[in-house]
Amino acid sequence: MRLAQRLTLRQLRALVAVADSGSFTAAAHLLHITQPAVSMQLKELEEIVGEVLVDGRRQIHLTSAGEILVRQARIALDALEFAELQLKAQRDVPAGTIEVAAITTSEYFVPYLLAEFGRRYPDVSFRLTVGNREVVHKMLREQHADIAITGEPPSGLPLRRIPFAPHPLSFVAAPDHPLAGRERIAPTALAGERLLLREQGSGTRAHLERFLRAHSVKAVRADEMGSNETLKQAAMAGMGIAFLSHQALAMELSAGRLLRLNVVDTPVMREWNVLVHEGRPPTPALVALLDYFxxxxxxxxxxxAA
Known part of the structure; x- marks a missing residue:
């Protein structure tokens, strides 16, 4: 009897899980079965194949026969998963994995939006990558993302842009900062203050520099920070004034740990956009997600924010 007629999908899944996790116990957790059940599946599979597939007790590794079977098992399991997605797509059922790229500022709300969407469409899963604007734009150029959640779209790409929410940005500082509580602060007053900046390549940094140029303000003192969280912590510690998205500030403002400064011509209003390549196939899952946003x-x- 041929191999394909004797082995089972459960045995193949057990073998792949052991290969991925490096242990029988971890494989059992991945498959939501007991460790003895994993061992039994592997033992039966080895008897069918007539070869030792997994060697070692503490340090698990695949034998040459195990590597061959794992490689082909992945192809078979992936093909079945793809067939399932095609069948669901034929019935217009949203299913499959969506690659999402999001700029760092959006990490304060994107997981919540995706979680709600996932509750409605349990057959849809996500791979979420968070990075600064340069990282997200690179993923779009190389088509490593199905959608991107960002501010301004990169130029020169055939993208469909879907604005879905306003994106206000403001200057914030610790409540005891000398400018806190003042009315209608002139932008020129910022020239004498220590400003806290995101790294080059950040959209927030670009918006701040654009605001300063528009008001002929040249910062005398500035410190560069690598993330929104570091910016907030530095501002709360009294290091200086930060320029941040309102979506990143809700908890600190409500707790009174940061105060929005009443700088003239702020908040700076931008838009949150979902970007998708014009040529991206409109799968039911992607269409449902774009409609949702x-x-x-x-x-x-x-x-x-409430």
Whole structure:
């Protein structure tokens, strides 16, 4: 009897899980079965194949026969998963994995939006990559993302842009900062203050520099920080003034640890956009996600800020 007629998908999944996790116990957790059940599946598979597939007790490694079978098992399991997605797509059921790229500022709300979407469409899963604007734009150029959640789209790419929510940015500082509580602070007053900046390549940094140029302000003192969290912590510690998205500030403002400064011509208003390549195949899952952002994105961001 041929191999394909004797082995089972459970045995192949057990072998792949052991290869991926490096232990029988971890494989059992991945498969939601007991460790003895994993061992039994592997033993039966080895008897069918007539070869030792997994060697070692503490340091698990695949034999040459195990590597061959794992390689082909992945192809078979992936093919079955793809067939399932095609069958669901044929019935217009949203399913599959969506590659999402998001700029760092959006990490304060994107997981909540995706979580709600996932509750509605349990057959859809996500691979979420968070990075600064340069990272996200690179993923779009190389088509490593199905969608991107960002501010301004990169130029020169055939992208569909779906604005889904306003994106206000303001200057903030510790409540005891000398400018805290003052009315209508002139932008030129910022020239004498220590400003806290995001790294080059950040969209927030670009918006701040654009604001300063528009008001002929040249910062005398500035410190560069690598993340929004570091910016907030530095501002709360009294290091200086930060320029941040309102979506990144809700908890600190409500707790009184940061105060929005009443600088003239702020908040700076931008838009949150979902970007997708014009040529990207409109799968049911992707269509449902784009509709969700367009129809409910702004309302859900307001609810998170409340």
């Amino acid at each position: 367009q129809e409910e994105g702004a309302e859900r961001l307001r609810a998170l």
